[in-house]
Amino acid sequence: MKTYNIPILLLLLMGGVILLVLNVNEPKTYVMDVNSNSKYPIKSYHQELQLECKNCHGEGSEEDYEELEDEQCLTCHKSKEYLAQRISFMEKDKTSPHNSYHDGTTLSCYECHHSHEKSVNMCADCHNVETWMKPIK
Amino acid sequence: MKKTIIIVCIGIVIGLLVSLGTYKGVKETAGDKFCILCHSMEPMVEVYKEDVHGGNNALGIKAKCVSCHLPQDTLMNYLYVKAKNGAVEVAITAFGKPENINWYKKRAHRKSFVYDSGCLSCHTNILEQTDAENPKQLEMHKHYESKLLTNKKLSCVSCHISSGHESLRNKLNELKPEYKPVMNVIDGGGH
Amino acid sequence: MEELSRRGFMKWGALATSAIAAAPALNAATLQSDKEIKWDAEYDVIVVGSGLSAHVTSIVTAEAGLKTVMIEKMSRLGGNSIISQQDFAVMGSDLQAKSGIKDSVELYMKDFSAAGKGYNDVRHTRRIAENSNRAYEFARDRGVKYGDKLKHLGGHTVARSLQTLGGGGKAVQALHKHYLSKNGEVLKRVKAEEIIKDNAGKVIGLMVKEKYKFDNKLQADDRENTTGKVKYYRAKKAVVFATGGYSRDKEFRTIQNPTLALIKTPSNRGATAGALKSMIKAGATPVQISLTRFSFGIPTEDLKYSMMVDANTAARITNEDSNRQDLSNIILSHMLTTNTKKYPVLIFDAQGFKNSHDPHRMNKFLKKGKIKQFNTLKELATEYKLPVDKLLEEADTYNKSIAAKKDDKFKKDYSKLNGAAVQKAPYYAIHAAPGLSYTQGGVQVTTKHEVLNIDSNKPIDGLYAVGEATGGVHGFSRITSGSIPDCMTSGIIAGESIVKS
Numbered sequence: 001m002k003t004y005n006i007p008i009l010l011l012l013l014m015g016g017v018i019l020l021v022l023n024v025n026e027p028k029t030y031v032m033d034v035n036s037n038s039k040y041p042i043k044s045y046h047q048e049l050q051l052e053c054k055n056c057h058g059e060g061s062e063e064d065y066e067e068l069e070d071e072q073c074l075t076c077h078k079s080k081e082y083l084a085q086r087i088s089f090m091e092k093d094k095t096s097p098h099n100s101y102h103d104g105t106t107l108s109c110y111e112c113h114h115s116h117e118k119s120v121n122m123c124a125d126c127h128n129v130e131t132w133m134k135p136i137k
Numbered sequence: 138m139k140k141t142i143i144i145v146c147i148g149i150v151i152g153l154l155v156s157l158g159t160y161k162g163v164k165e166t167a168g169d170k171f172c173i174l175c176h177s178m179e180p181m182v183e184v185y186k187e188d189v190h191g192g193n194n195a196l197g198i199k200a201k202c203v204s205c206h207l208p209q210d211t212l213m214n215y216l217y218v219k220a221k222n223g224a225v226e227v228a229i230t231a232f233g234k235p236e237n238i239n240w241y242k243k244r245a246h247r248k249s250f251v252y253d254s255g256c257l258s259c260h261t262n263i264l265e266q267t268d269a270e271n272p273k274q275l276e277m278h279k280h281y282e283s284k285l286l287t288n289k290k291l292s293c294v295s296c297h298i299s300s301g302h303e304s305l306r307n308k309l310n311e312l313k314p315e316y317k318p319v320m321n322v323i324d325g326g327g328h
Numbered sequence: 329m330e331e332l333s334r335r336g337f338m339k340w341g342a343l344a345t346s347a348i349a350a351a352p353a354l355n356a357a358t359l360q361s362d363k364e365i366k367w368d369a370e371y372d373v374i375v376v377g378s379g380l381s382a383h384v385t386s387i388v389t390a391e392a393g394l395k396t397v398m399i400e401k402m403s404r405l406g407g408n409s410i411i412s413q414q415d416f417a418v419m420g421s422d423l424q425a426k427s428g429i430k431d432s433v434e435l436y437m438k439d440f441s442a443a444g445k446g447y448n449d450v451r452h453t454r455r456i457a458e459n460s461n462r463a464y465e466f467a468r469d470r471g472v473k474y475g476d477k478l479k480h481l482g483g484h485t486v487a488r489s490l491q492t493l494g495g496g497g498k499a500v501q502a503l504h505k506h507y508l509s510k511n512g513e514v515l516k517r518v519k520a521e522e523i524i525k526d527n528a529g530k531v532i533g534l535m536v537k538e539k540y541k542f543d544n545k546l547q548a549d550d551r552e553n554t555t556g557k558v559k560y561y562r563a564k565k566a567v568v569f570a571t572g573g574y575s576r577d578k579e580f581r582t583i584q585n586p587t588l589a590l591i592k593t594p595s596n597r598g599a600t601a602g603a604l605k606s607m608i609k610a611g612a613t614p615v616q617i618s619l620t621r622f623s624f625g626i627p628t629e630d631l632k633y634s635m636m637v638d639a640n641t642a643a644r645i646t647n648e649d650s651n652r653q654d655l656s657n658i659i660l661s662h663m664l665t666t667n668t669k670k671y672p673v674l675i676f677d678a679q680g681f682k683n684s685h686d687p688h689r690m691n692k693f694l695k696k697g698k699i700k701q702f703n704t705l706k707e708l709a710t711e712y713k714l715p716v717d718k719l720l721e722e723a724d725t726y727n728k729s730i731a732a733k734k735d736d737k738f739k740k741d742y743s744k745l746n747g748a749a750v751q752k753a754p755y756y757a758i759h760a761a762p763g764l765s766y767t768q769g770g771v772q773v774t775t776k777h778e779v780l781n782i783d784s785n786k787p788i789d790g791l792y793a794v795g796e797a798t799g800g801v802h803g804f805s806r807i808t809s810g811s812i813p814d815c816m817t818s819g820i821i822a823g824e825s826i827v828k829s
Contacts, residue, residue, distance in 0.1 A: 049295055050284060055276065075273040076296070086299070089310035102410040102497040108403040108516075126411070126594050132316045 040116045056115070073109050080105040095132045097123055112136050163216070166223070167203040175226065177235040180308040190301040205255040205301055240309050248292040256293045256300075365524065367533065367562040371397045371513075373826060374534055374563040375570055376520045376603060379407035380414075380496070381795025381815040382570035383503040384463075387470065388823025390510040394565060398512065401519035401540050402598040406500045407572045408765065408796075411596060414492035414499055415479060415809035416816075418460045421490065423478050429486050433457040439484050440810060444803025447616060447768075451775050452801040455821065456813045463816035464490065471502030481808045482628055489809040517541065519556060520603065523567065523610040523791065531610070531790035533562040542598060548579045550602030566826045568792040569779075570819070571603030573767035575620075580604075581767070584618035587660035590669065591622075591764040603797065607771050610791065613782040615799030617769035621806045622656035622762040625698065626674065627689065631655060632740070633680035633748035635726050636760055638662070639670035642709070642718035644726065647738040648674075653805045656762035673712050675705075675723075676756040680748030690756075699758045708755050723750040766806055770799030777822035792826065794818035 042051065056072065057065040070080075077083060083098045084105050090096035097112065099105050100123075111122045119136040123129050165171060169191075173182045185191035185202075192199040207222075208214040229235055257263070264282055269275050281291050299305060372394035375386045382398050390396040418424075419436040436457040441448055468474060473493040480487035492499050507514075515538075522535040537556030546552045573595070574580050580601035581588040593599075608614055626634075632649035636659075646658045659672055684690045693699040702708040705723060709716040729735050730742050730749050771793050772780045778787035795815040802810060 049291060050280075050289060055280065075271060076277070085304070086306065088304070089307040089314075090316075095316075100497070101495065103404065103406070104497065104501050106405065106501075111404060125597070134315075 042115060046115070067110075068115075070109050080107075090132075093132065097121075097133070163219070166219075167201050169199075169202055172202045175230050175235065177230070177238060180240075180312060181302055181305060184302045184305045184308045188301055188303045200255075200259060200301065204258065205251055208252045208254050209258040210252075210254040240313075241306070241315065244298075244305070247294045247298070251292070251294045251301075253293050256297075365533070365560050368559040369397075370562040370564065371395045372563070372565045373397070373568065374399060374520075374561055374566075375568045376534070377407060377570035377572060377795075377797075378405040378514065379409035379570060379572055379795065379815070380500060380503075380812065381409075381572075381797075381819045382407075382568075383409075383500060383507060384466070384816050384819025385568050385570055385792075385794055385823045385826075386512050387503060387507050387510065388820055389565075389826055390507060390512040392823075392827040394827065396512050397561075398507075398514045399518040399520060399534075399536065399561075400514065400516050402542050402596070403516050404596070404598075405504070405514070405516065406496070406596075408496075408596050408599060409815070410495075410497045410500050411594065412496040412811070414496045414812050415481060416460075416464065416474070416490040416492060416812040417481075417484065417488050417807070417809040418464045418490055418813065419457050419488060420461045421464055421478075421488070423476065423490065424486075424488060427478060427487070429478070429488070431486050431488055435485055436460070436488070440802070440807050443483055443805045443807040443810070445805070446803065447619070447800070448803030449800045452798075452814075455775050456801075456810070456817050459817040459820065460813040463813060463820055466820060467499070467503070467816060470506040472499045473502070479809070483807045484809075492812075517556075518559075520567075520569075520571075520606060521558075523606055524560070525610070525788075529789060531563065531567050531788060533560060534567060535559075536561055544597050548577075548600075550577075550600050550605065563790065565829065566790050566792055568777075568794060568822055568826070569603055569607055569771075569797050570794045571797045573599055573770070573796040574601035574604060575599050575764045575767050577601040581620070581764075584769070585620065587657070587664050588620060588764065590660050590663050591620075591656075591762050593764045595765050604770060607779060607791070607793065607797075611781045611783065611788055612771040612779045612791075612793075613785075615769060615772045616803075617767075617799070619768040619804065620764050621766040621768060621802070622652050623765055624652045624656070624760070624762065625693065626758065627684065627686045628652050629685045630683070630690070631674070632744055633683050633746070634674040634676050635723065635750050636672050636674050637714065637719065637722060638666065638668075638672055639712070639714065640666070640668055642714045642722055644722060644737060645672055647735070647740045649740055649744060651805075652762075655760075659760055659762055671759040671761040673714065674758050674760045675708065675750055677748065677750050678752040678754055679746075680750075681756045683746050683748055693758070694756070699756050702755045702757065703753055705750070705755060708757050712757060712759075727751050766796065766811065768799065768802045768804075768806055770797045770801075772800060773798045773818075775821070776825040777818055778825070792822045794822045 040053075053062065053065070054060075056068060074080070080098065084091075084096060087096050087098055091099055094101045097107075100107070107122075113119050113136065121129055121133060121136050123133065169182050169185065172178050187193050190200045190205075203215075203219070207219050229238075264278050266275065266278070277296065281293075284291050294300065373386070373389045373396045375382045375389075375396065375398045378398050378400035386396050386398050417436070419431050419433060424431055433454065437450065437453045440453045440456065441450065444453070464474070475491035475493055477491065478487040479489040479491055481489045504514075517538070517540045519537045519540040520534045521537055523531055524533045524535055526532045536559050538559050540553070540556035543549055543553055543555075575593045575595040576597060576599040578589065604614070604617075624631075628651050631652075634648050636645055636648050637643060638645055645662050646655070648655070650658070663669070663671070681690065690699065694701060700708075700711060702711065705720055706716055708714070709719045727749050729737075730745065733742055735742060773793050774780060774787060776787075777792045777794055777798070779791040779793050780786065781788050795818055796811065798818065801814055801818075
């Protein structure tokens with residue numbers, strides 16, 4: 001073994017490691033592109049997906065935009081039964097808003113959820129919900 | 138000359154053994170049986186088994202834990218993340234307090250531990266589809282594609298939140314309930 | 329304009345009159361001609377509302393093959409019916425037979441009339457008594473599930489109240505499913521605005537607003553809400569108003585009784601007076617609009633064991649040995665005259681609490697925090713922000729008067745107290761907040777549930793009203809578990825009347 005082999009080996013090793021590092025698919029934290037339509041701001045969870053107006057309201061001019069029907073929300077959010085299933089842990093104490101004691105799974109999305117303004121917890125109209133519900137985003 | 142041949146042969150045998158060992162090692166640490174060795178993974182594996190990705194389908198096909206939770210784009214990537222995660226996870230389990238981990242919070246960073254290359258390694262043609270039962274699917278996948286080459290990539294799990302672990306939140310609530318409901322009465326509304 | 333001649337005046341007058349006549353239909357109570365209207369939809373029967381009464385009526389007409397639609401102004405079906413527990417007083421049910429309980433129409437009517445205090449129209453009381461069992465079987469046969477134990481509720485001489493399993497939510501859901509299976513239609517966010525009559529005065533349809541968006545933030549939604557598109561629905565056989573009460577219409581109920589500005593209500597957001605007003609404008613006779621039925625939480629029989637004090641002065645207000653109705657009226661008028669929005673505080677001591685007729689309910693309230701427990705009166709006073717010294721003074725006076733067996737202040741009969749006072753710790757307290765979820769008032773109807781015209785006292789052809797929307801049925805107060813039999817029997821009878829007509 002010649003003495004200059006060792007530094008060469010080390011260089012190769014280093015090179016290998018550098019290549020490895022560059023290849024690693026580390027998730028970058030990126031700045032979100034906010035859909036900053038200040039008249040109709042959208043919620044953070046829809047912003048994160050960088051949704052545009054037309055993704056919900058369809059092609060067409062903005063003046064013609066109408067409030068969505070439940071069915072349109074459900075083109076992404078699947079079905080009311082599925083939404084109930086996702087929080088079925090709340091059914092044990094009959095506190096699930098998506099499968100409620102009074103309404104089953106029949107409530108309209110808009111009873112609570114609003115896209116362009118603050119959401120409202122309809123259950124809080126009558127019940128003290130602090131211990132069994134988070135504020136609706 | 139003879140010495141060289143012997144050294145080379147021994148080298149080959151050792152090389153084969155090492156590579157076989159490495160291969161086996163990598164393979165055996167890829168399945169749910171290994172991942173579940175850590176107690177904290179129990180709820181995830183339980184719901185995975187009920188999920189369509191965990192064998193609950195007509196064909197009995199399963200996606201391995203690593204298929205989604207390690208990058209599937211290059212071998213180097215895969216091995217690097219596997220080794221790194223492995224070391225970190227073992228350290229936490231051995232020296233830390235895994236029972237204190239807040240899994241609800243972890244789910245919010247799902248983008249950092251569920252790799253698109255994983256999803257796409259099985260769902261190879263999903264982005265090229267032109268026909269779908271739900272037209273929204275095509276629209277959203279086009280949307281995803283349009284962001285791929287930007288610095289604001291979306292992730293499959295940005296939308297497909299509970300793929301692989303459907304009902305995980307329900308399962309986690311069995312162990313660490315999010316709420317302590319105090320059964321309450323109508324306080325009259327006040328209107 | 330000194331030069332305005334008579335001719336000029338006539339000319340201006342004529343112009344003005346024709347301008348008013350040409351004004352949109354919204355300003356007229358009813359349109360007068362069938363021919364001029366372009367109907368957007370045609371039905372045999374339009375039922376306004378989607379609660380229990382609405383469902384029962386609609387089921388009867390739908391089962392008879394009539395094209396029926398239920399229109400609901402809210403996006404949420406069911407009104408107060410889905411919130412209600414739906415205890416159901418039935419005369420002569422199979423459960424009574426099984427338990428060997430002897431009941432009769434006369435006894436049932438007696439109990440209802442005791443609550444009604446003579447304000448109730450006994451023809452309707454009889455209607456409920458005679459048909460309650462038929463209604464029970466009607467509902468049971470269409471999917472509503474009942475418990476197998478009868479409840480013996482306050483005001484009833486015998487146990488006769490059925491328990492609806494899953495409450496109103498499940499009951500209405502079951503009936504709804506049945507209704508849809510009989511080709512019944514239902515439209516949400518459609519509000520009935522005006523009743524339309526033909527030249528002969530027969531109700532032929534409704535002017536409605538589609539895609540109506542109820543706004544909870546408005547003070548008077550019926551008047552101020554401008555959403556929705558005007559449409560005209562033809563009703564070939566009948567229009568039925570099953571529109572419930574107006575307990576959540578602060579403006580209207582305060583007009584009827586100013587103290588009602590102070591009540592709390594658990595009613596659904598849609599319980600406003602708009603439908604009642606539409607019927608009155610079409611000539612219906614309003615009956616007992618200011619009567620209200622309060623709920624309290626604490627069983628009526630337990631009230632006497634408490635000491636009730638003003639929230640600001642900690643002084644006793646009245647004789648606590650009273651029924652919910654009278655006590656609520658006293659509390660509210662007291663709050664109005666003392667200009668406070670704070671409800672009085674009811675205080676029980678250990679013995680008073682122990683005396684309760686429904687310890688299960690009291691303990692439930694305790695667990696839920698509606699009733700609070702304290703070791704000392706001082707702690708109680710702090711929690712409820714009562715003046716401590718005044719409270720201790722008042723408790724002392726009260727206790728002394730109990731010992732002396734004489735209530736100088738309010739003439740309470742202390743012999744009934746069974747040891748209750750404000751002496752033994754722990755102490756329990758609850759706000760005495762009268763809740764309003766039912767309005768007895770409404771429109772006058774015949775025993776066939778035809779709405780009567782205020783002038784002729786004859787039925788308005790084609791117009792019916794059922795359930796809470798009717799008036800004069802229950803009277804001064806409504807007996808507990810008495811609304812459900814009313815809703816159901818009225819729905820069945822109205823539906824059958826329509827089918828036969």
